[in-house]
Amino acid sequence: MGLVAAELERNGISTVTIQLLRMVAEKVRPPRALVVPFRHGYPLAAPDDPAKQHAVIEAALKMLEDTNLQPPAIVDFVPYKDK
């Protein structure tokens, strides 16, 4: 995904990539990577849980809007803990 993101970005399309392994983000270096603490198969946290899925997507969208980020931007997603 990181290589695809870079190619899109080179051609004028802003990107943000959900990343499951920080190691991969650091090696490949997509322009914007949101590193999530979820296991593979669960990139947006949980099935049938729109709130949790929206939380991840919102964090990714905020990266697109953040004018202070510098490439490569690697940000850790910190989920709210269930009470």
Place this chain on the structure above:
Amino acid sequence: MGNLREFPIKYRLFLKAYPWRRVDPVPWQPLQKPLEDCRLALVSSSGFITADQAPFDETIRGGDYSFREIQSDITVDRLIDAHRSDSFDHSGIRKDPNLAFPISRMRELEKKGRIGLLNHRHLSFMGSITAPGRMLKKTLPAALKLLKDDAVDAALLVPV
């Protein structure tokens, strides 16, 4: 969670030794307008297809580097998990494809006005491609043209 320890030893060793391609220099395209005025597309490597599409070819060494277009008005119960890898638990994305192809969530964001427009089509790739060169050379130009023709401003990329 989110680290190598979740994988069986054969995948751990592979991921550690794999010669990841490094993006250098890192391109940077800031948004040119507020997100609420942008057109967004989803790009996923979760390998989803629809029933009327050819499945990804599991016999291609290094991975099937083609992609499928997924229409924006699709209902998630029509998305079929065709990802070939046995390295992760598929039960979540089979129960709710939004977990890796969040088309319902994106439609909700469009409805709320958080994003301007959701593009009418999105891209589904097969993940776990170990030979990405062919994908970059042979497939990505067509995928890129599709997004450019649609005047897509930004893309959310989701792995699995």
